[in-house]
Amino acid sequence: MIPALPPFLAGIVLAPLVKRIAKPTARGVVKTSVGIAAGAKKVTHEVGEEFDDLRAEVAAGSIVSEDGAVQKSGKGGKVLGSGNPGTAVVAARKGSDS
Numbered sequence: 001m002i003p004a005l006p007p008f009l010a011g012i013v014l015a016p017l018v019k020r021i022a023k024p025t026a027r028g029v030v031k032t033s034v035g036i037a038a039g040a041k042k043v044t045h046e047v048g049e050e051f052d053d054l055r056a057e058v059a060a061g062s063i064v065s066e067d068g069a070v071q072k073s074g075k076g077g078k079v080l081g082s083g084n085p086g087t088a089v090v091a092a093r094k095g096s097d098s
Helices: 002-058
Strands: 062-064 068-071 077-081 088-092
Touching: none
Parallel strands: none
Antiparallel strands: 062 068, 077 088
């Protein structure tokens, strides 16, 4: 039992010192990780908005099909996709061909 007494006493003496050092360090790590996560969330949201804008521009203007041909919607036309990326069909609304 006697050999275990000095490490025990060292633990009692060093515990408050370790607590003073570890607590601010842990707080800093948590604050930094929360800041990084918030930044990543913001960037992800902005990229999503950019993709939405790009998708809207493509739907309004022209779409490139799988064979590389550009199909544009005509006056009063509507661009419809078949569900597969890169394919599109241009369909004119009925009655708008004047």
